[in-house]
Amino acid sequence: MESTLKSLRDGESVLDLSPRSTVSGGVEDVYGEDRATEDQLVTPWTFSVASGYSLLRDPQYNKGLAFTEKERDAHYLRGLLPPSCSTQQLQEKKLMNNIRQYEVPLQKYMAMMDLQERNERLFYKLLIDNVEELLPIVYTPVVGEACQKYGSIFKRPQGLYISLKEKGKILEVLKNWPERSIQVIVVTDGERILGLGDLGCQGMGIPVGKLALYTALGGVRPSACLPVTIDVGTNNEQLLNDEFYIGLRQKRATGKEYYDLLHEFMAAVKQNYGEKVLVQFEDFANHNAFELLAKYGTTNLVFNDDIQGTASVVLAGVVAALKLIGGTLAEHTFLFLGAGEAGTGIAELIALEMSKQTKTPIEETRKKIWLVDSKGLIVSSRANSLQHFKKPWAHEHEPVGTLIDAVKVIKPTVLIGSSGVGKTFTKEVIEAMTSNNEKPLILALSNPTSQSECTAEEAYTWSEGRAIFASGSPFDPVEYNGKVYYSGQSNNAYIFPGFGLGLVMSGAIRVHDDMLLAASESLAKQVTEKDYAKGLTYPPFSDIRKISANIAANVAAKAYELGLATHLPRPENLVKYAESCMYTPLYRNYR
Missing domain, CATH: 3.40.50.10380 (Malic enzyme, N-terminal domain)
Known part of the structure; x- marks a missing residue:
């Protein structure tokens, strides 16, 4: 949006987009996209765009049949639209x-x-x-x-x-x-x-x-x-x-x-x-x-959603799931199928949060987390042939060739799939998880649905309704033995939009791991008792704007705390500030 007052030429029309305009027919509300997330020195009080036929073909300003009679006269739209005036709701x-x-x-x-x-x-x-x-x-x-x-x-x-x-x-x-x-x-x-x-x-x-x-x-x-x-x-x-x-x-x-x-x-x-x-x-x-x-x-200021966003949303789901499966993070044993950017990213953030909670070195907390790749369990005897990002996960253990053998030997309480290969959590794997745990936590994260390690129906059926399940792609509720089971979606969309807003509104210049932990903690806190009663480990997506505002506030707070924020002074109420920053898709009134 240009911050200059353009001169009017023949066939152009002024759109009053002033953030605080009280002019009749002007914008009557404070729209976040014009102020808090707008990083510029001059407020664009008025500017002009082409009118008439061109206006109808500009997606940023077109309202279709929602242009009022007055706007149709002012912006050369007469005859270019059918006579009916609509509302955005209609x-x-x-x-x-x-x-x-x-x-x-x-x-x-x-x-x-x-x-x-x-x-x-x-x-x-x-x-x-x-x-x-x-x-x-x-x-x-x-x-x-x-x-x-x-x-x-x-x-x-x-x-x-x-x-x-x-x-x-x-x-x-x-x-x-x-x-x-x-x-x-x-x-x-x-x-x-x-x-x-x-x-x-x-x-x-x-x-x-x-x-x-x-x-x-x-x-x-x-x-x-x-x-x-x-x-x-x-x-x-x-x-x-x-x-x-x-x-x-x-x-x-x-x-x-x-x-x-x-x-x-x-x-x-x-x-x-x-x-x-x-x-x-x-x-x-x-x-x-x-x-x-x-x-x-x-x-x-860089961020990799596959490594960091996935890690943050999965950590949030695991932390929330502790209410259902019991114990602290450090008391659980994790087994991953898949040791690429998603798997190692999630593992590292879980180890980091564990380290923060127990005040023990991250080298120690990593030992609670095991990874299986295409060649089997990652163990120290394989260290020389491993890519650098897999080496921190090469623990002392006998070689184990398959996932099912790893489940039987490691006896994990949490099984996480980030392999990108569908149908790898077999009936045997789920049954082994269930025999080791009263309530196994099973996360089948690979996208799209065809690549998911198992379906919600398979997880609930093979565990006889005992699994706590979440997936990367959405699954419909499952009925098993007369009970309906709802599965959470461990979708990065919970994290990255609010995370990005937090960086933008604080003027952050770098991403720090503590910001990812702050985003996870905020998301986990927003799971309600009503959600837990359904077996969910994530809040409903219908509340996503509220969820994002809270995540943004938490991330921004961490940016200020770490001295990485440049938008000063720090707003007093970061949640309210985040909400005021958010783009509103309601139509504007043009004069």
């Missing part, structure tokens, strides 16, 4: 009716994307008011199918595509994006999209979906969000041979060529948007994810 009702008519989930996804490109505020109003119904559509699991077919369904670019062709020109490319005050960038290189593998340039659906949730669930202004795909090629032969593929047709660049491009991108982002822009790395392959996080974590 538009929402009509669109939800339309979306529910579609039987194919991908059609629902495309309908939502079309709406986002046509009427931004209505898109976010729908998503916020129907979050439990629409979240699986705009994000996992349907976004996975959308990425697989992105070349065929691609209509208009929704973010920036930076390929090897742009090497040496990335700063110029960033300047091509129309918005200037960007606060959150979600970037992927498409190499490890959900559990679906290398989708190359078609991974753009992930940054687009994540940033829609930053706005809907965390209240970060849409205009402050920038989706980016770094295209260095793909090793997916099917895509390389697909005539509709929209990315570079070459094998993936690696080594110096790859890291030089990423380095140019990170430097250009800092130069163009400043120190406080949050860069979220998304769906990078393990070998790059850890290296990029380690390299830029000390120089930029």
Whole structure:
């Protein structure tokens, strides 16, 4: 949003977007997206946009049939709309009716994307008011199918595509994006999209979906969000041979060529948007994810949702589950299937929280956590052949080849799946967990649903209703022996939108592990007795804006405490401040 008063030219019209305007027909409320999360010196009291036909095609300002009679006269809209005037509520009702008519989930996804490109505020109003119904559509699991077919369904670019062709020109490319005050960038290189593998340039659906949730669930202004795909090629032969593929047709660049491009991108982002822009790395392959996080974590405000966001949301679910399974965190034994970025990230944060609670060194608390990868249990005799991020988990033990043997030998109380491989928590595995524990905690985290280690029905049936279960993708309630079981969704969407808002509103310049712990603690505290009575370890998504505000406040408080916040002085009530910062999708009145 430009902070200049533009002169009126023929065919243009002033939109009064003043945050405190009392002019008749002006904006009568304080809208967070114009103030608390707006990092600029001049308040944009008034500015002009094209009117008439162009206004109807600008998703940021278009209201469709909700333009009033007065607005239709003032903004050259007469005759360009049918005579009926609608309300945003009626538009929402009509669109939800339309979306529910579609039987194919991908059609629902495309309908939502079309709406986002046509009427931004209505898109976010729908998503916020129907979050439990629409979240699986705009994000996992349907976004996975959308990425697989992105070349065929691609209509208009929704973010920036930076390929090897742009090497040496990335700063110029960033300047091509129309918005200037960007606060959150979600970037992927498409190499490890959900559990679906290398989708190359078609991974753009992930940054687009994540940033829609930053706005809907965390209240970060849409205009402050920038989706980016770094295209260095793909090793997916099917895509390389697909005539509709929209990315570079070459094998993936690696080594110096790859890291030089990423380095140019990170430097250009800092130069163009400043120190406080949050860069979220998304769906990078393990070998790059850890290296990029380690390299830029000390120089930029960066966050990896697969490593850190997943860890934070899972830790919250485990802490909340202690009310149901009993004991303290340190009294439990954890076994992971999957030792990639998600598995090791979760394990490290659990060990960190354990260390904080018991005041023992993290090297000791790690010994309560065991990991199984494709070659079996990670033990010290394998240390020389392990990738660096697996080495802290190589404990003294005899080699164990399979998950079922590891369950029998380690006797874990908590089983966590982050393998990306479906159907790996077999009947035998669940039964072994149940024979060792009165109430085993089983988390099948891999996305999308087809890759889940087991279903909710399998977990409850095979454990004879004793398991406490949560998953990465949503599952319907399960009836077993006359009782209905509800499973929680260990979805990163609980954490990253509020986490990002907390960083933005405090003006944080770096991410610290203590901020992730603060986010987990805040989420765990919001599980109510009513939720526990259903066997849930996460609060309902219908309260997500409230949940995000509390997480943002906790994260911001930690940023101030650590001396990493730059928005001074610190607000007295951080929860109220977070709520005041949040983008509101209600239509504005134009004069």
